[in-house]
Amino acid sequence: MSDTDHPRPPRRPRDPSLLYRAAEHVIDLQLGSQSMLQRRLGIGAAKAAALMGELEAHGVVGPAQDGRSREVLVVAGDRALVRQVLADFTNPEPSHGNQSPDHDRRPDA
Numbered sequence: 001m002s003d004t005d006h007p008r009p010p011r012r013p014r015d016p017s018l019l020y021r022a023a024e025h026v027i028d029l030q031l032g033s034q035s036m037l038q039r040r041l042g043i044g045a046a047k048a049a050a051l052m053g054e055l056e057a058h059g060v061v062g063p064a065q066d067g068r069s070r071e072v073l074v075v076a077g078d079r080a081l082v083r084q085v086l087a088d089f090t091n092p093e094p095s096h097g098n099q100s101p102d103h104d105r106r107p108d109a
Contacts, residue, residue, distance in 0.1 A: 018043075020089040022051045023060055027082055032061040032070030060085060 018041065025040050026032055032055070037048040052070065055061045062071035074085055 016089055019051060019054055020086055023055060023058075023086055023089055026055060026060060026072055027074050027076050027085070030072045030076055032072045036069075058085070058088065 021041060022037050025037065029036065032052065034045070034048040034052050037043065037051055038045060041048070041051075043051075052061060052064075056063060056070070060072070060074050062073055064070060074081060076082065
């Protein structure tokens with residue numbers, strides 16, 4: 001079966017903390033720019049492109065638009081929604097009611 005036969009759901013990111021930081025920057029700045037992620041996170045073009053793809057799969061940004069910045073679909077002022085979106089990146093596994101929603105946001109702490 002090829003990758004084009006069935007769309008894949010968002011998969012667990014290799015580095016959830018990096019995806020979390022990318023989401024924070026995109027939402028706070030309301031700028032879905034791959035080059036902004038490169039500068040802010042100190043990463044290369046391939047990793048920034050992969051992060052933008054993951055952010056799109058999670059509904060944070062819209063699809064690519066001919067070299068322009070992507071539309072940011074999460075409004076920075078909607079704090080409840082921003083917390084929920086960012087919580088999804090720190091806890092990508094479904095919760096079974098045994099974790100507090102206010103768990104530590106930094107996995108390296």
